[in-house]
Amino acid sequence: MTRRKIIIDTDPGQDDAVAILLALASPEELDVLGITCVAGNVPLALTAKNARMICELAGHTDVPVFAGCDRPLGRDLVTAEHVHGKTGLDGPDLPEPKMSLQDQHAVDFIIETLRQQTTGTVTLCPLGPLTNIATAFERAPDIVDKVQEIVLMGGAYFEVGNITPTAEFNIYVDPQAADIVFKSGAPIVVMPLDVTHKALVTTPRNEAFRALSTPVGIAVAQMTDFFERFDKQKYGSAGAPLHDPCVTAYLLRPELFSGRQINVEIETQSELTLGMTVADWWGVTDRPKNALFIGEIDADGFFALLTERMARL
Ligand code: BDR
Numbered sequence: 001m002t003r004r005k006i007i008i009d010t011d012p013g014q015d016d017a018v019a020i021l022l023a024l025a026s027p028e029e030l031d032v033l034g035i036t037c038v039a040g041n042v043p044l045a046l047t048a049k050n051a052r053m054i055c056e057l058a059g060h061t062d063v064p065v066f067a068g069c070d071r072p073l074g075r076d077l078v079t080a081e082h083v084h085g086k087t088g089l090d091g092p093d094l095p096e097p098k099m100s101l102q103d104q105h106a107v108d109f110i111i112e113t114l115r116q117q118t119t120g121t122v123t124l125c126p127l128g129p130l131t132n133i134a135t136a137f138e139r140a141p142d143i144v145d146k147v148q149e150i151v152l153m154g155g156a157y158f159e160v161g162n163i164t165p166t167a168e169f170n171i172y173v174d175p176q177a178a179d180i181v182f183k184s185g186a187p188i189v190v191m192p193l194d195v196t197h198k199a200l201v202t203t204p205r206n207e208a209f210r211a212l213s214t215p216v217g218i219a220v221a222q223m224t225d226f227f228e229r230f231d232k233q234k235y236g237s238a239g240a241p242l243h244d245p246c247v248t249a250y251l252l253r254p255e256l257f258s259g260r261q262i263n264v265e266i267e268t269q270s271e272l273t274l275g276m277t278v279a280d281w282w283g284v285t286d287r288p289k290n291a292l293f294i295g296e297i298d299a300d301g302f303f304a305l306l307t308e309r310m311a312r313l
């Protein structure tokens with residue numbers, strides 16, 4: 001496998017944290033060029049802090065972390081402390097980060113980095129609202145060609161909404177940005193709720209993290225302990241869905257996932273269905289296919305991969 005250059009765009013978030021840890025634990029396959037933070041689960045100052053805490057937990061203080069957009073393109077920020085807690089990373093007691101944030105704005109970093117690379121060689125991994133990515137594409141349309149693939153967590157079709165009856169959180173927070181990204185022409189792989197709700201941290205799976213008995217294994221178990229209380233209560237499910245790590249796992253083991261190449265458009269106008277991912281799963285329109293929409297996961301394989309990689313940190 002050739003080493004894939006990636007930029008992780010994120011709003012940590014316990015599940016973002018696990019996605020970042022999985023990437024940092026996989027240097028043979030993934031070259032993390034940078035981590036760009038965006039406002040989402042919690043405000044920007046906290047996501048930028050949390051990302052650095054996670055790099056330090058992983059022992060990877062060499063990865064540059066950038067702060068990006070502090071609000072969506074055309075509306076007020078909606079946050080999700082009700083899911084992730086006040087800090088966004090409630091659960092483990094992690095130390096304040098020592099590593100500093102880069103001076104450069106995340107959007108400038110994305111533009112500059114992509115411009116330095118050859119066509120089709122950088123994979124963008126958005127784990128939060130798409131504000132940074134859309135802003136970069138709007139300011140520098142020439143960088144879209146440099147993208148190998150955008151593998152993102154967002155949207156839903158059969159599962160519909162988790163923040164409104166029809167919208168998934170990441171897309172709902174900044175539908176305008178999502179619209180720009182889905183119309184960009186870059187190859188897109190979508191990890192919607194349809195698949196992430198099948199990646200549940202059941203008690204035995206979480207105990208496997210804890211049994212690693214390392215700072216990383218224990219912190220991951222504590223994060224999911226906290227995170228799962230919300231979903232267990234809401235859905236009556238067996239554990240928390242590990243949404244964002246599906247993105248990193250796809251880069252490492254695409255064979256764990258399956259889906260359909262379809263047209264996906266974003267609702268940006270309707271008050272009732274704002275942020276809905278209108279996914280033409282059944283091919284009932286002639287609209288161009290712009291995304292691989294994932295629907296299935298080998299959950300046991302996914303958790304085996306996660307546990308094995310967490311053990312490396
Ligand atoms: C998405 O929203 C956030 O709460 C999670 O981090 C994930 O990226 C799930 O809807």
Ligand code: CA
Pocket residue numbers: 010011012013015016041127128244
């Ligand atoms: Ca996220």
